[in-house]
Amino acid sequence: MTAYLLRRSLQALLTLFVISLILFGLISSAPGGIMSAYAENTDMTPEDIARLRAKYGLDDPVPLRYVKWLGNTLRGDWGDSLVSKRPALQEIADRLPNTMLLMGVTLLATLLIAIPLGILSAIKQYTWFDHFATTLAFAGQSLPVFWFGLLLIIVFSVTLRGADGRPLLPGSGMSSLGEPFSVADRIRHLILPVTMLAFVSAAGYMRYLRSSMLDVIHEDYVRTARAKGLRERMVIYRHALRNALIPLVTLVGLDLPSLFGGALFTETIFAWPGIGRLYFNAALKTDYPVVMAVLVIYSGLIIASSLLVDVLYAALDPRIRLG
Amino acid sequence: MPETLFFFLWQRFRKHTPALLGGLVVVLVILLVAFAPFFSRYDPYQQDLLNRFSPPSAEHWMGTDDLGRDMWARVLFGGRVSLSVGILAMSVAIFFGSFIGLVSGYYGGWIDSILMRITEIFLSIPRLFVLLAMGMYLRALDLPNVQAGSFVPLSIVIGALSWMGTARLVRASTLELREREYVQAARALGAGDARILLQHIFPNVASPIIVSATLGLAGAIISESGLSYLGFGVQLPTPTWGNMLSNTQNQMTTAPWTAIFPGLMIFIVVIAINYLGDGLRDALDPRHIAGKK
Numbered sequence: 001m002t003a004y005l006l007r008r009s010l011q012a013l014l015t016l017f018v019i020s021l022i023l024f025g026l027i028s029s030a031p032g033g034i035m036s037a038y039a040e041n042t043d044m045t046p047e048d049i050a051r052l053r054a055k056y057g058l059d060d061p062v063p064l065r066y067v068k069w070l071g072n073t074l075r076g077d078w079g080d081s082l083v084s085k086r087p088a089l090q091e092i093a094d095r096l097p098n099t100m101l102l103m104g105v106t107l108l109a110t111l112l113i114a115i116p117l118g119i120l121s122a123i124k125q126y127t128w129f130d131h132f133a134t135t136l137a138f139a140g141q142s143l144p145v146f147w148f149g150l151l152l153i154i155v156f157s158v159t160l161r162g163a164d165g166r167p168l169l170p171g172s173g174m175s176s177l178g179e180p181f182s183v184a185d186r187i188r189h190l191i192l193p194v195t196m197l198a199f200v201s202a203a204g205y206m207r208y209l210r211s212s213m214l215d216v217i218h219e220d221y222v223r224t225a226r227a228k229g230l231r232e233r234m235v236i237y238r239h240a241l242r243n244a245l246i247p248l249v250t251l252v253g254l255d256l257p258s259l260f261g262g263a264l265f266t267e268t269i270f271a272w273p274g275i276g277r278l279y280f281n282a283a284l285k286t287d288y289p290v291v292m293a294v295l296v297i298y299s300g301l302i303i304a305s306s307l308l309v310d311v312l313y314a315a316l317d318p319r320i321r322l323g
Numbered sequence: 324m325p326e327t328l329f330f331f332l333w334q335r336f337r338k339h340t341p342a343l344l345g346g347l348v349v350v351l352v353i354l355l356v357a358f359a360p361f362f363s364r365y366d367p368y369q370q371d372l373l374n375r376f377s378p379p380s381a382e383h384w385m386g387t388d389d390l391g392r393d394m395w396a397r398v399l400f401g402g403r404v405s406l407s408v409g410i411l412a413m414s415v416a417i418f419f420g421s422f423i424g425l426v427s428g429y430y431g432g433w434i435d436s437i438l439m440r441i442t443e444i445f446l447s448i449p450r451l452f453v454l455l456a457m458g459m460y461l462r463a464l465d466l467p468n469v470q471a472g473s474f475v476p477l478s479i480v481i482g483a484l485s486w487m488g489t490a491r492l493v494r495a496s497t498l499e500l501r502e503r504e505y506v507q508a509a510r511a512l513g514a515g516d517a518r519i520l521l522q523h524i525f526p527n528v529a530s531p532i533i534v535s536a537t538l539g540l541a542g543a544i545i546s547e548s549g550l551s552y553l554g555f556g557v558q559l560p561t562p563t564w565g566n567m568l569s570n571t572q573n574q575m576t577t578a579p580w581t582a583i584f585p586g587l588m589i590f591i592v593v594i595a596i597n598y599l600g601d602g603l604r605d606a607l608d609p610r611h612i613a614g615k616k
Contacts, residue, residue: 015444022444023456030460138601142594144545146552147568147586154579261449265549269572279452280553283459291456298449306447 005311012303019299020073024066027288073296079289081282088293091278098174099262099274102197105190106263107255109198110205117202118209119244122217123236133206140203146265149196153269156192172271193270197263205251213244246317253309257301261294335606342602348595352588356402365393367400367562376578386580389570394581398588401562405544405589408478408557412543415482417489417536424493425520425528429501439494442487450484454546457484458555474547474557481546489535496528530607537600541593548589564589 053059057068072079078088121133157171170189175181216222217240225239226232260275267276275294282290314320337343355362365383371391379386385394427438457480464476500506501524509523548565550556557563564585571582 015440015447018444019448023448023453026456026460030463138597139594142541142590142597144548144586144589144593146549147582147589150568150572150575150582150586153572154575154582158575158579257449261452264451264455264553268553280455283455283555286459286463291459295449295452295456298452299447302449303447 008307008310012307015303016296016300020070020296021066023292023295023299024069025062027292028062028065030286030288078293081290082287083282083285083290088289091290092275092293092297095273095275095278096260098272099267099276100259102190102193102266102272102274103259103262106194106197106201107252107259109194110202111252113198113202114205114209115245115248118206119213119236119241121206121210122213122244125214134210137203137206140200141207143200145196145200145263146269148200149193149266149269152192152196174272193263193266193272196269197266201255205248208247208251209244212247213240216240216244219243246313249312249316250309253305253312256305256308257298260301261298332606336602339602339605341598342605345595345598345602348591349599352402352592352595353406356399356406359396359399359403363393363396363399365396367392367396368560369393376574376581378578379580385584386578388567388581389574389578394567394584397562397567398564398584401564401567401585402588402592404474404557404561404563405547405565406592408474408481408547408563409540409544411475411478412481412485412547413536413540415479416485416539416543417532418486419483420486420489420535421493421525421528421532423486424490425497425524427490428494428497429516429520429524431498435494438490442490445484446487448484451546451549454481454484454550455553455555458550458553462555462558473561474563477547477550477556478543481543481550485539485542485546489532489539492531492535493528496531497524500524500527534600534604534607537596537603541596541600544589544593544596 057065060068069079076089080086081088081091084091117133117137121130124130153171156169157167160168162168169192170176171192174189175185176189179185222235222240225235230238261279262272262274262276264276264280266272267274268280271277278290279294281287282294369392371387374383374387374391375389377383377387377391383393383395385398388394388397423438423442427435458477461476461480501519506519506523509519514523544564547556547563548568551563551565552568554566554569557566559566559569567585568582571578574581
């Protein structure tokens with residue numbers, strides 16, 4: 001087990017190294033270069049830009065720049081945003097709590113919708129309920145998520161009005177302007193973005209759980225449980241459900257990095273000040289240090305979570321041996 | 324009736340009503356966009372500033388947009404671009420995926436190790452975020468925005484980030500197939516690697532490839548529309564279903580129809596393709612019992 005962990009961790013580091021190499025190469029070869037953000041600034045003369053290029057070492061060959069970048073990054077200096085001039089890591093840290101709130105609530109809502117629906121659908125296979133739930137899930141998986149967000153705004157923030165004539169639900173931001181912070185207000189602002197995300201991701205979870213439950217129901221040990229006279233409830237909840245939920249570890253585990261990356265579309269559409277929106281704005285303004293920092297951290301989290309999932313899976317399911 | 328393979332598959336496929344309907348919708352939409360000029364009297368680029376934001380009517384049955392252009396005409400012509408990007412991106416992904424999967428599964432050993440490491444690397448990057456960065460890159464390249472053709476680099480980028488699932492699927496099938504007796508027989512008779520791979524293994528991995536091509540097409544259409552929506556895909560004024568939605572958030576109070584119809588087209592086409600793929604999987608994979616999964 002220790003040897004396995006060691007090998008996988010080394011592999012993970014190597015993967016992350018290669019990814020950072022590719023991303024750095026890509027970004028530093030970008031046409032217009034890192035300075036293109038300044039090129040539009042009319043206050044700057046070509047001499048100013050040349051001086052900045054020299055200051056940031058942009059005239060060095062790319063491999064040398066990569067080594068410098070790697071050294072700085074490992075020491076915790078991820079560069080400054082070209083737009084705000086603040087450290088890229090600081091920009092990320094400022095947005096992280098907002099994204100984690102949004103994505104945490106979404107994950108919770110997804111599980112609360114998908115687990116009961118998936119199980120019921122499997123137990124009641126081929127009934128009208130099953131057909132209804134699977135059709136809905138199919139639709140959810142085919143929905144362009146940003147368009148769904150626009151529809152939600154049209155219906156709940158534009159068309160429907162509350163008793164006071166204001167929009168029924170806020171379609172933008174984290175809190176109402178000019179009002180003191182309140183939990184109720186925050187929750188009202190969470191409803192639409194969470195609905196947008198949870199509907200689509202619950203669709204995938206639900207289909208996955210349904211099929212995993214169906215697999216388990218036809219296993220021998222479930223038949224044995226029935227044969228020894230256990231009540232159906234006991235068979236389902238005690239024996240079948242426990243094993244059917246194991247694959248859920250994979251799903252949730254692989255979704256964990258999104259607690260960092262958030263939802264690009266949702267945060268852009270609902271003006272949610274999280275990492276997704278930060279990244280979108282950085283890409284618009286070709287703010288390379290921020291783009292690079294978000295990409296590398298996000299990739300690292302994805303690699304770490306897939307390692308975590310494999311280890312957890314082996315811990316939960318004794319039939320699986322790591323090697 | 325002839326008892327051919329295709330007849331047999333058709334017998335299985337046609338029992339799957341949603342898939343049949345899905346296939347029908349896909350064919351209809353392809354015909355609509357391919358013969359777009361026959362179905363719309365308007366030019367998708369023709370502005371009519373006196374008729375901005377006119378609501379759906381007999382004249383403009385999807386209404387007009389912020390520059391007075393006919394939405395129906397733009398939806399039809401935008402469909403050409405969106406579907407082309409989808410098909411091209413899917414072809415790129417399927418080509419890479421099949422090639423890597425076949426080679427990896429057939430040769431095994433260090434070739435397999437390296438190719439699977441590369442696959443893992445591609446699976447470990449946040450796809451949408453990197454697509455956006457690539458979109459930023461392509462925008463900075465400032466390619467001549469020719470009405471036809473500007474979507475080619477974008478399609479290649481989407482395809483280059485979407486082949487991993489196919490590669491793993493094809494590799495798993497190839498691993499199993501290369502141990503079969505008929506493959507060993509072919510080898511004993513002196514067939515070379517290329518011949519075995521192309522003549523004996525490839526036809527037998529065609530089913531998973533067809534299924535992932537169908538589902539990949541739906542995914543590529545969604546990717547294009549999302550990127551173009553954010554302004555990092557196909558650039559205006561060339562319409563696509565994605566970039567037609569770009570500015571609609573500011574127009575929602577006055578002209579909600581501009582935000583509804585292009586998205587509805589994406590949704591209809593994607594759900595139709597997904598049902599088609601579902602039916603194909605049931606028909607092509609004998610181990611996969613219809614409706615069970």
